[in-house]
Amino acid sequence: MKTIHKLVLKAYLGPMVLTFFIVMFVLMMNFVWRYIDELVGKGLSAGIIIELMSYAMANMIPMGLPLSMLLAAIMTMGNLGENYELLAMKSAGMSLVRITQPLIIVVGIVAVGSFFISNNLVPYSNKKMFSIIYDIRQQKQSLEFQDGLFFNGIDNMSIRVGHQDPETHLLTDVLIYDNRASNGNMNTIVADSGYIRLSDDKKYLLVTLFHGQTYEQTRNSQWFTKSVLRHHTFDLQKQVIPMDGFAMGRSDADMFSNAQTKNIHELQHDIDSLEIRVNDATTTSYEPLLKEQIFVRDNTVLPVADSLKIDKSYFRDLLATDSLPGLPTREKEKVWDQARTLAKNSRNMFAFDESTAKEALNQLYRSKIEWHRKISLPVSILIFFLIGAPLGAIIRRGGLGLPVVVSVIFFVIYYVISLTGEKMAKEGTWDAIYGMWISTFILTPIAVYLTYKATNDSALLDTDWYAGKIKAMKDRVEGWLGPRFGKWKNRIKIKKRNKRNG
Structure with a gap:
């Protein structure tokens, strides 16, 4: 080199x-x-x-x-x-x-x-x-308490603390609403102080409360008028509550497979498969629509067996619009109702079949884009x-x-x-x-x-070169418009002078 x-x-x-x-x-x-x-x-x-x-x-x-x-x-x-x-x-x-x-x-x-x-x-x-x-x-969000505010990050539980010591994490003036029971039982706990934290594996909520009271409303899935109220006090209460969603779970990465997670060979395979799916879905959508709804009585539109084909080369053109005015009013209404019904059925059938092909078509577009x-x-x-x-x-x-x-x-x-x-x-x-x-x-x-x-060493971005070109163009324009502008100005002066004298 x-x-x-x-x-x-x-x-x-x-x-x-x-x-x-x-x-x-x-x-x-x-x-x-x-x-x-x-x-x-x-x-x-x-x-x-x-x-x-x-x-x-x-x-x-x-x-x-x-x-x-x-x-x-x-x-x-x-x-x-x-x-x-x-x-x-x-x-x-x-x-x-x-x-x-x-x-x-x-x-x-x-x-x-x-x-x-x-x-x-x-x-x-x-x-x-x-x-x-x-x-x-x-x-879920981590367990963080703010003074005087309810924490609703736990399902069917609301916790409010008056104050949390930043060093010891001791909670004072604790209020807990517990509605986790599926049979309608509700508990309300009021305590002077305590500790509430997650276990090391974040699968359990560890609750330790001091000097408080518990209010229980027991319904056992019965009507609310038959509920039983209980109240008792405690000096120390400990609970271990199972928790879900606080631990970081790891999902299988293969679950998230789309066009952005595939290499060019996998994309080419998907493109070939999706093109076949789209063609099959389109055929499945259009063929019944044409045979069963639109061209029910015309067997020359779609391929049929030779024994069912009819030679229409000698037939006159069908002028349906000319025959409708000659029908009675009730017959006209009947024809229009039948046509409207067939059109709605055809549209509904196509819309249903189209939704099945639309997803495959979107995947095909995205696969081609990534390729x-x-x-x-x-x-x-x-x-x-x-x-x-x-x-x-x-x-x-x-x-x-x-x-x-x-x-x-x-x-x-x-x-x-x-x-x-x-x-x-x-x-x-x-x-x-x-x-x-x-x-x-x-x-x-x-x-x-x-x-x-x-x-070629062109002065493409040289400002002096552009300034010189602009100045030359300006001089050329002034040289061409100067005499004409002077004559036009003299004519205006003469007209004004004639008006003033006249």
């Missing part, structure tokens, strides 16, 4: 790693704010949170790689251009393609690696992440690099100022176009190949144009 290539490669690897982690941090913060309400107040261990964040970060790699490649390319080429190193290389006879040759190789390796990440790592991470999020949602997403990711990384490298050579600005602004603008355009195409593909308006590749089709000409301009 030449020394000049080592210089360019060294200048690129640092910003690439830096921008990748910056982008991943920003995307990670977006994930945290999205699920912050479900993570707080559940008493989750640090291991569970780190595991969830790790899987979420792996899921965001396909989104972070293109942006980091774009930003790193603009920063690298911008720094080389700002320090006149790029100018020195071109003066030595090296073209832009030759200068960026080692970077193209590195980006190509990253693009190939991104396919395996998207195909193998991301589906596994999605499956694990969906499983953990489901388990967190099923877990094309895995293929389009490496191409998008290459496209973003081919945009960033010539753009950095043109603007000749390094650092995190202008390159960040330009990168964000291009990425927002790419993201909006991708979301729009994906939405159209999910709805079935567009085919998946158009919905998932439209952003690439739009950005590829831009990459080619910028590469052409940078190779």
